[in-house]
Amino acid sequence: MGTVHADTRAGERMGAMGGPRHRPTAAIRYAVRSALADRATDDLVLVALSGGADSMALAAALAAEAPVLGLRAGAVIVDHGLLTDSSELARTTAGRAAGLGLDPVEIVSVTVDPTGRGVEAAARDARYAALSGVAERLGASLVLLGHTRDDQAEQVLLGLARGSGARSLAGMPSVRGIFRRPLLGVTRGDTRSLCEAANLPWWDDPMNDDPAYLRVKARRALADLEGDLGPGIREALARTADQLREDADHLDALADAAYATTPPSREGANRRRRQPLTRDLLPLDRWVGRAAAGRAHPCLATAPHRGRCAGRPGERPAYRRLRSTPHRLARAGPDPRPRRPESVPIRGSDRPRTRLGWAAPPTRTVRSRAVDAADMGKDLEKVLITEEQIHAKLEELAGEIATEYAGKDLLLVGVLKGAVMVMADLMRALPISAPVDWMAVSSYGSGTKSSGVVRILKDLDVDITGKHVLIVEDIVDSGLTLSWIRANLASRSPASVEICTLLRKPDAAKVEVDVKWVGFDIPNEFVVGYGLDYAEQYRGLRQVGTLAPHVYS
Numbered sequence: 409m410g411t412v413h414a415d416t417r418a419g420e421r422m423g424a425m426g427g428p429r430h431r432p433t434a435a436i437r438y439a440v441r442s443a444l445a446d447r448a449t450d451d452l453v454l455v456a457l458s459g460g461a462d463s464m465a466l467a468a469a470l471a472a473e474a475p476v477l478g479l480r481a482g483a484v485i486v487d488h489g490l491l492t493d494s495s496e497l498a499r500t501t502a503g504r505a506a507g508l509g510l511d512p513v514e515i516v517s518v519t520v521d522p523t524g525r526g527v528e529a530a531a532r533d534a535r536y537a538a539l540s541g542v543a544e545r546l547g548a549s550l551v552l553l554g555h556t557r558d559d560q561a562e563q564v565l566l567g568l569a570r571g572s573g574a575r576s577l578a579g580m581p582s583v584r585g586i587f588r589r590p591l592l593g594v595t596r597g598d599t600r601s602l603c604e605a606a607n608l609p610w611w612d613d614p615m616n617d618d619p620a621y622l623r624v625k626a627r628r629a630l631a632d633l634e635g636d637l638g639p640g641i642r643e644a645l646a647r648t649a650d651q652l653r654e655d656a657d658h659l660d661a662l663a664d665a666a667y668a669t670t671p672p673s674r675e676g677a678n679r680r681r682r683q684p685l686t687r688d689l690l691p692l693d694r695w696v697g698r699a700a701a702g703r704a705h706p707c708l709a710t711a712p713h714r715g716r717c718a719g720r721p722g723e724r725p726a727y728r729r730l731r732s733t734p735h736r737l738a739r740a741g742p743d744p745r746p747r748r749p750e751s752v753p754i755r756g757s758d759r760p761r762t763r764l765g766w767a768a769p770p771t772r773t774v775r776s777r778a779v780d781a782a783d784m785g786k787d788l789e790k791v792l793i794t795e796e797q798i799h800a801k802l803e804e805l806a807g808e809i810a811t812e813y814a815g816k817d818l819l820l821v822g823v824l825k826g827a828v829m830v831m832a833d834l835m836r837a838l839p840i841s842a843p844v845d846w847m848a849v850s851s852y853g854s855g856t857k858s859s860g861v862v863r864i865l866k867d868l869d870v871d872i873t874g875k876h877v878l879i880v881e882d883i884v885d886s887g888l889t890l891s892w893i894r895a896n897l898a899s900r901s902p903a904s905v906e907i908c909t910l911l912r913k914p915d916a917a918k919v920e921v922d923v924k925w926v927g928f929d930i931p932n933e934f935v936v937g938y939g940l941d942y943a944e945q946y947r948g949l950r951q952v953g954t955l956a957p958h959v960y961s
């Protein structure tokens with residue numbers, strides 16, 4: 409038997425799951441909630457449970473989120489029969505799943521025949537077949553798998569070692585048929601942390617330490633690489649997978665479209681001529697070529713920006729890289745080099761951003777094309793948080809804030825411009841009255857990166873000595889802005905300084921910021937709406953979402 413982490417209180421775990429402020433718990437629950445968002449009421453969702461920390465954390469999050477969404481949640485334990493005590497372990501794990509409130513909980517025994525392909529591949533095939541079979545028999549619409557970002561990094565490393573192409577280096581997809589992997593954005597450390605916070609036992613499979621297995625070798629190699637190349641290597645490999653998947657999907661879609669419009673050859677209806685297909689793929693070449701030449705977005709129009717944000721000249725930036733360009737520019741700060749005057753088409757206004765700004769005001773002529781209010785919704789790729797969810801959350805936060813500051817001299821401080829919506833709605837939801845003041849700040853003369861040192865463009869109008877200051881923000885991303893503002897305000901002798909933010913990106917944090925009230929933890933994606941802009945557009949959207957690719961093209 410592998411290492412078993414002690415089982416103590418089986419019940420009441422979900423309440424003790426670390427609470428909404430326990431970052432790993434919040435990140436995992438959010439990831440699971442997002443994966444379930446498209447389910448119909450009363451759907452049955454199963455978790456594939458090995459009994460390890462990853463799948464136990466997933467099971468715990470599913471057990472907590474499913475009832476809120478009106479879903480049924482169960483678990484399947486596949487007994488591979490590879491360990492002498494595997495059936496006992498399966499029974500123990502099933503008991504833990506039932507203790508979480510999952511129902512039904514099933515154990516399926518499979519036979520692993522490694523002949524010709526090795527134990528790992530044979531066990532995987534047997535497992536997926538068993539999971540699909542149980543899902544079909546029980547009428548489940550989804551099976552959740554507990555692969556984490558660390559598994560993804562190992563997968564990519566194995567692909568690199570094999571010399572694989574883009575599709576294989578794209579790693580494990582988050583969705584394939586009835587299978588979903590909600591935890592690809594969280595780490596193994598996070599799943600353990602949730603289990604510990606929830607007092608939830610798990611066991612470590614001894615096969616995970618057996619160097620006979622390729623995956624174990626990859627895990628060890630990654631640990632070595634981490635020592636040599638730095639701690640970001642896992643995240644970087646997982647990011648590579650994400651980028652390549654989008655590229656590969658896009659190429660596939662183009663190839664499919666080209667194939668579909670290619671007339672059948674004389675050889676028969678099912679075979680297509682090759683030559684037109686290649687020609688039809690040329691637009692893709694041009695699309696990427698245009699981007700690399702800096703014409704896809706005005707932010708890329710100058711060579712220095714292209715180098716900093718879209719890759720080196722001549723390189724083809726991945727699709728994701730283009731999508732995140734505004735954010736990269738926000739990080740990069742103003743372009744210090746002189747610009748060549750030129751006229752470029754632009755979507756959105758040419759007004760410069762104020763804080764940790766994207767770019768200095770352009771000295772060139774820019775033809776501006778504003779976005780119609782009606783276009784804004786259409787420009788969204790996906791809505792992460794609806795207007796209703798925002799308002800419900802702000803009501804909840806306002807209640808807590810009012811309780812905290814009852815009878816105290818509270819000052820609300822908004823940070824321009826993004827926080828205007830949150831401030832407006834939070835103030836209206838607050839059952840107590842409090843004065844408001846505003847700050848505007850900008851990144852402080854940094855060369856290529858935001859150093860977190862910011863310059864005050866507009867200071868507070870009032871003295872905050874002895875006051876309880878609550879900073880109201882739209883988003884905490886790297887945390888650099890907020891940690892600076894908090895330190896700055898704290899130096900002015902207030903009675904207290906706390907932060908309330910609608911959004912936070914746990915995976916983007918560069919510095920720890922103690923945020924007392926968080927509306928939603930969101931994935932590390934560039935978001936717009938509800939005060940958040942892209943080139944000063946989309947602030948007026950009532951919901952928060954990500955932009956569709958056409959906006960950036």
Ligand SMILES: O=P(O)(O)OC[C@H]1O[C@H](OP(=O)(O)OP(=O)(O)O)[C@H](O)[C@@H]1O
Nearest residue numbers: 763764824825826884885886887888889
């Ligand atoms: O955690 P960080 O990485 O520092 O990012 C967070 C900051 O970014 C946003 O402002 P932005 O610079 O986009 O300006 P805006 O509010 O004027 O849109 C937001 O309002 C935060 O202040």
Ligand SMILES: Nc1nc2[nH]cnc2c(=O)[nH]1
Nearest residue numbers: 885933934935936940941
């Ligand atoms: N619009 C926008 N501004 C930001 N500032 C920091 N993070 C973000 C983000 O995700 N979107």
